Amino acid sequence: MQNAWEFHCSEGEYKDPQGKPFKRVLWHHKLSYQRTPGDEVEDMFILLNEVKKQIPSVTAVSSGAIASDYQRLRVESVCSRLGLVSLAYLWKQDQSLLLQEMITNEIMAITVKVAAMGLDPAKHLGKEIAFLEPYLHKLKDLYGINVCGEGGEYETLTLDCPLFQNARIMLDDFQVVLHSSDSIAPVGVLHPLKFHLESKQSNSLSGNNKTNDLCRENISSVFEVQGVNLEECKAPGEPDPEVNDLIEVSSHRLHLSKTEKDNTFSICCWLQDTSGPPTGLQGDLKLILRQIELQLEGCGLGWEHVLYIHLYISDMDQFTQANETYVRFITQDKCPFGVPSRSTIELPLIQAGLGRAYVEVLVANDQSKRVLHVQSISCWAPSCIGPYSQATLHKEILHMAGQLGLDPPTMTLCDGGSTAELESALQNSESTCRNKADSLCPRDYGNA
Numbered sequence: 001m002q003n004a005w006e007f008h009c010s011e012g013e014y015k016d017p018q019g020k021p022f023k024r025v026l027w028h029h030k031l032s033y034q035r036t037p038g039d040e041v042e043d044m045f046i047l048l049n050e051v052k053k054q055i056p057s058v059t060a061v062s063s064g065a066i067a068s069d070y071q072r073l074r075v076e077s078v079c080s081r082l083g084l085v086s087l088a089y090l091w092k093q094d095q096s097l098l099l100q101e102m103i104t105n106e107i108m109a110i111t112v113k114v115a116a117m118g119l120d121p122a123k124h125l126g127k128e129i130a131f132l133e134p135y136l137h138k139l140k141d142l143y144g145i146n147v148c149g150e151g152g153e154y155e156t157l158t159l160d161c162p163l164f165q166n167a168r169i170m171l172d173d174f175q176v177v178l179h180s181s182d183s184i185a186p187v188g189v190l191h192p193l194k195f196h197l198e199s200k201q202s203n204s205l206s207g208n209n210k211t212n213d214l215c216r217e218n219i220s221s222v223f224e225v226q227g228v229n230l231e232e233c234k235a236p237g238e239p240d241p242e243v244n245d246l247i248e249v250s251s252h253r254l255h256l257s258k259t260e261k262d263n264t265f266s267i268c269c270w271l272q273d274t275s276g277p278p279t280g281l282q283g284d285l286k287l288i289l290r291q292i293e294l295q296l297e298g299c300g301l302g303w304e305h306v307l308y309i310h311l312y313i314s315d316m317d318q319f320t321q322a323n324e325t326y327v328r329f330i331t332q333d334k335c336p337f338g339v340p341s342r343s344t345i346e347l348p349l350i351q352a353g354l355g356r357a358y359v360e361v362l363v364a365n366d367q368s369k370r371v372l373h374v375q376s377i378s379c380w381a382p383s384c385i386g387p388y389s390q391a392t393l394h395k396e397i398l399h400m401a402g403q404l405g406l407d408p409p410t411m412t413l414c415d416g417g418s419t420a421e422l423e424s425a426l427q428n429s430e431s432t433c434r435n436k437a438d439s440l441c442p443r444d445y446g447n448a
Contacts, residue, residue, distance in 0.1 A: 033077045034336075041074045048082055060085035063376070066095060067150045076375040080332075086383075088376035089409060092435055095148040096137065103130045108168070109156040112190040115180075116153035117143050121188025125176055129156060157192070167197040254291055263365050263395065264307070267295055271355035281318045282325045285357040289329045292361055303330050305363050306340040307392050308399040312358040316346040322357070327387050338371030342388035343402030362399070369394040372432065381431040382406040390432050403428045 033041060051058055061079055065072040065088050072088055079086040090098060102109070109129050114121055118139040124132065136147040145153045160168035173194035180187040257268045269288045279287070296302055309330070313322050322344070330339055340361075349358055371389040374381070382404065384390065392399045405421025406428065407414050414424045 033074050041078060044074075045078045045081065048078060048084065052082060052084070058084070060087050062087040062089070064088075064090055065376070066090045066093060066098065066148055067146065072374070072376060080375065086376040088374075088378045091374070091376060091378035092380035092431075095146055095150065096140075099129065099133060099136070099147050103133060105162060106160070107158060107162075108160040109158045110171075110190075111154050112157045112192075113155040113188070114153070115185065115187040116145055116151075117185045118145070119154060119185075121176060121178060121186055124154075125188055125190045126171075126174065157190075165200070167199050169195055170198045171195050254287065256291065256295065258295075264362060265365075266360055266362050267292055268358070268360045269295075270349075270358040272353055280321075281313060281315065281356040282321050284355050285313075285322055285325045285359070286328075288357055288359050289325070292359060293329060296363065299363075301363060301365075302334060303340070304335045304337050305365070305367065306330075306335075306361050307364050307369055307394050308362040309340050309342045309388070310360040311342060311344045312347045312349060312360075313344065314347070314349040314356040316344075319344065323386050330387050332387070337367055337369055338373055338389050338392070339387050340389065341371070341392040341399050341401040342386065345402070364394055372435075377409065377411060379409045380435065381428045382408050382411060398433070400429060400432060403432075 036042065048061060061075060061084050063071065063075045063086065065075065072086075072091065075088075076086045078084075107129075110126050111124055111129070111132065112126075114124050116139070124135075129136075133147075136145070139145045139153075140147050145151065149155060158169075159171065171192055171194075173192075175191045175193055177189045177191060178186065179189060255270055255272050259266050269291050271284050271287065293303070296305065311322070311326070313319070332339060347358070349355055370393045372391040372393075373384060373389040375384050377383045381390065384401075388401055390401050403425040405414050405424035406412065407424065408428065414420050
């Protein structure tokens with residue numbers, strides 16, 4: 001949508017259609033998001049923080065992102081800070097099928113903004129999506145537009161849908177404001193001025209019984225959030241990683257190896273002798289990651305330069321503990337270009353005299369990597385269940401994270417045993433490969 005989510009504005013003075021200046025606003029306009037005071041994303045944080053306070057049972061946020069990484073990443077950022085799950089079940093879905101599904105389910109939405117080649121404010125504002133559907137597909141064939149308006153081609157206002165149980169919105173009066181009279185792609189907005197609610201009769205509900213039954217069943221679960229206390233809506237403090245309290249380890253226990261090739265090199269680290277003071281998997285992994293961190297710093301690099309991490313552990317039942325230690329070192333703040341991809345594998349390390357953890361990192365000497373990092377639960381591919389990216393592209397080589405045989409929308413292992421899980425894992429990998437060109441940070445990435 002060509003609104004605040006997509007318009008990457010920077011600080012400056014702007015004027016409304018009547019020429020009145022807006023206040024100065026600073027929005028974080030890069031693809032990845034960092035906390036920026038005054039940014040609208042912080043408004044969303046404040047609102048959702050208040051929702052959590054007033055409705056503690058809320059655990060997830062659903063967004064309608066289909067192809068906009070700009071929007072999805074910001075929702076994911078807020079959810080991550082608040083401990084909420086991001087749901088994006090429309091992500092990477094076929095837009096033609098989605099548009100048809102919305103019309104079939106009797107979602108009556110009208111266009112309130114048009115901003116694309118072939119869309120004329122005088123002709124196409126205020127029209128229902130059902131009426132515009134064939135014309136939108138024609139524009140798609142001619143100019144490659146997004147039929148759901150995901151690229152900012154148009155925005156809509158929903159007047160009626162199965163979720164509206166008691167009444168529909170009737171628009172009585174409106175004003176059309178022309179933002180741009182460009183001869184190729186004029187921009188116009190429909191401003192509602194007057195409306196009223198028209199009561200629905202019980203027998204006039206949509207014929208989609210399944211949808212309406214679900215609506216009626218959950219109507220008692222609708223809450224109204226009262227006013228927001230801005231003073232109390234500060235970002236929750238993040239725990240100190242405490243990664244600098246490195247325990248002394250004898251040099252004969254901690255082992256490192258390093259290999260170099262072209263513009264990359266790899267570092268392997270492990271504790272070969274476990275006869276010393278027992279530290280457990282978390283203790284071993286902490287020592288190893290800290291040692292790798294020191295090696296990177298010695299080269300003038302950091303975790304942001306790491307492309308891929310092979311994490312080998314002695315017991316997969318301790319994966320949660322291993323992940324807790326991992327996130328102390330590899331974080332979004334430390335990796336502004338994206339966290340590296342990762343695979344986690346259980347191996348008989350102790351039997352081989354390699355301790356409880358063995359880590360290998362692939363490092364680039366430059367900062368040209370691009371990552372695919374989707375944290376939202378969707379139907380596209382499994383969301384990241386840790387601080388890693390599904391794929392990392394560097395010098396035309398795509399490094400893909402390990403995949404499990406998970407069903408993406410439920411994030412549970414699929415039924416049918418190991419064969420079915422393998423098939424599902426391969427399908428998830430294929431989805432990641434197929435969509436890498438759309439969701440990797442935009443730049444020339446050649447023929448990966």
